[in-house]
Amino acid sequence: MEIKFVKSRPKAEVLIRFVKETEKGIKGRTMKVPVRAGVPKGIALRWAAANAYKNVKAIGIRSIYVKKPPHMEPFKWYLQMYEGFRLAAYRYDRLRSQTQEDDLVVYWQGEKNDLVKKADILVEATYFTRDIVNTPANLATPEYLKNLAEDLAKKNGYDIRIFNRKELEKMGMNAFLAVAQGSEKEPYLVHLIYRPMDRKPRRRIVLVGKALTFDSGGLSLKSSQGMMTMKMDKAGAAAVLGVFQALKSLNVDYEVHGIFAATENMPDAKAVHPGDVVKSYSGKYIEILNTDAEGRLTLADALAYAAEQKPDYLIDLATLTGSAIVALGEFTAALFATDTSLGQAIVKAGNIAGERFWQMPLDDPFIKDKMKSTVADLKNISGDNWGGSIFAAQFLREFLPEKIRWVHLDIAGPAFNNKDWAYNPAGGSGFGVRTLLHLLMRTRRKR
Ligand code: BES
Numbered sequence: 001m002e003i004k005f006v007k008s009r010p011k012a013e014v015l016i017r018f019v020k021e022t023e024k025g026i027k028g029r030t031m032k033v034p035v036r037a038g039v040p041k042g043i044a045l046r047w048a049a050a051n052a053y054k055n056v057k058a059i060g061i062r063s064i065y066v067k068k069p070p071h072m073e074p075f076k077w078y079l080q081m082y083e084g085f086r087l088a089a090y091r092y093d094r095l096r097s098q099t100q101e102d103d104l105v106v107y108w109q110g111e112k113n114d115l116v117k118k119a120d121i122l123v124e125a126t127y128f129t130r131d132i133v134n135t136p137a138n139l140a141t142p143e144y145l146k147n148l149a150e151d152l153a154k155k156n157g158y159d160i161r162i163f164n165r166k167e168l169e170k171m172g173m174n175a176f177l178a179v180a181q182g183s184e185k186e187p188y189l190v191h192l193i194y195r196p197m198d199r200k201p202r203r204r205i206v207l208v209g210k211a212l213t214f215d216s217g218g219l220s221l222k223s224s225q226g227m228m229t230m231k232m233d234k235a236g237a238a239a240v241l242g243v244f245q246a247l248k249s250l251n252v253d254y255e256v257h258g259i260f261a262a263t264e265n266m267p268d269a270k271a272v273h274p275g276d277v278v279k280s281y282s283g284k285y286i287e288i289l290n291t292d293a294e295g296r297l298t299l300a301d302a303l304a305y306a307a308e309q310k311p312d313y314l315i316d317l318a319t320l321t322g323s324a325i326v327a328l329g330e331f332t333a334a335l336f337a338t339d340t341s342l343g344q345a346i347v348k349a350g351n352i353a354g355e356r357f358w359q360m361p362l363d364d365p366f367i368k369d370k371m372k373s374t375v376a377d378l379k380n381i382s383g384d385n386w387g388g389s390i391f392a393a394q395f396l397r398e399f400l401p402e403k404i405r406w407v408h409l410d411i412a413g414p415a416f417n418n419k420d421w422a423y424n425p426a427g428g429s430g431f432g433v434r435t436l437l438h439l440l441m442r443t444r445r446k447r
């Protein structure tokens with residue numbers, strides 16, 4: 001697909017008109033595409049753009065002209081339309097021997113303005129994340145993620161710190177290492193740092209992403225069905241990398257840290273046994289009763305390390321629990337916050353980005369009691385099927401200082417689509433990238 005900006009009406013095969021929900025169809029050279037009513041802010045227009053893209057592709061049209069309705073505010077229009085088309089047109093075809101060119105030309109009324117340039121950066125960052133999530137585990141190894149981070153650092157002048165298995169042992173990251181010990185592949189803790197150029201940063205934000213390049217469940221093995229999509233268990237880290245892909249070009253005002261603990265979760269002679277106890281980086285002892293609840297173990301250490309960076313705001317993204325999908329469905333992320341205003345800011349940024357979040361409780365005393373272990377400080381599963389995403393969130397909190405502005409995002413649902421949905425083709429969605437970037441682009445409050 002190619003997008004061309006034009007001042008006067010071009011010779012396109014059809015003109016796209018966005019209309020109310022009830023009207024639709026193609027008449028002469030005009031195709032009416034409905035914008036769904038009653039759909040959350042930020043989603044409807046992107047969705048309509050994606051439908052326009054799919055409709056014309058389905059009937060083999062090669063050129064269209066998109067006209068802005070006079071009543072539309074330019075900010076909404078450019079950002080959402082441009083993103084809708086581009087996000088829908090994404091394809092992962094690096095692993096096909098034969099690829100087909102997308103030869104659609106979209107003529108756009110107007111000029112390529114700053115909003116479009118911004119939208120372009122957001123789309124490219126989302127593509128970057130989708131590519132990582134879609135890359136299978138035989139290619140996207142922990143080392144591969146580490147290399148991507150190194151490339152970003154080199155290209156953009158970010159600082160980077162990397163710790164391998166030996167160094168992690170010295171540091172005492174035993175919860176992370178317990179997950180990694182069943183894998184032949186070298187685990188890495190990766191820490192990227194962006195600082196704005198030539199000026200004092202506005203606050204420090206630390207982002208942490210779950211980075212399981214494959215989750216087999218370990219000795220608490222998953223079913224064949226349950227394992228099929230588990231290359232996506234690195235989507236949190238992939239979103240963090242997507243953010244870093246864009247930080248420099250967006251010239252963000254904040255100091256941003258990106259941290260992930262990359263490994264696979266595999267069954268092996270050396271793998272951690274259910275019942276094993278490890279001393280985490282924070283000093284707390286964890287009884288690992290289920291090796292498939294591994295994300296919270298890698299995050300326990302990654303978050304404790306992240307807290308040492310003294311963040312003003314700490315945000316983690318993790319494909320952490322199936323339970324979050326049961327609670328909220330496949331398209332909405334579960335949001336847990338120790339700080340209401342940070343939580344609200346993320347919900348708002350999500351509305352602009354076209355990504356949904358829903359706040360869940362982080363202070364359930366009954367669920368907290370289920371964390372008690374008979375032999376250690378805490379155990380990694382509750383032992384029943386209820387409130388699993390809340391249990392996991394409260395488990396993570398145990399590894400953070402009491403007073404910290406922290407938001408945990410359980411993105412198990414929206415990070416990966418089994419089939420096409422609106423502007424998300426099947427596969428990795430890049431969820432979280434645009435929301436975080438909108439959060440980081442917030443303009444300074446005037447006093
Ligand atoms: N990576 C999974 C969570 C997941 C499941 C993500 C489905 C996306 C789709 C996580 O490591 C896991 O296995 N969680 C278990 C926890 C349980 C053993 C307490 C789960 O949710 O079933």
Ligand code: ZN
Pocket residue numbers: 215217291292293294295
């Ligand atoms: Zn698991």
Ligand code: ZN
Pocket residue numbers: 212215233292294295319320
């Ligand atoms: Zn997992």
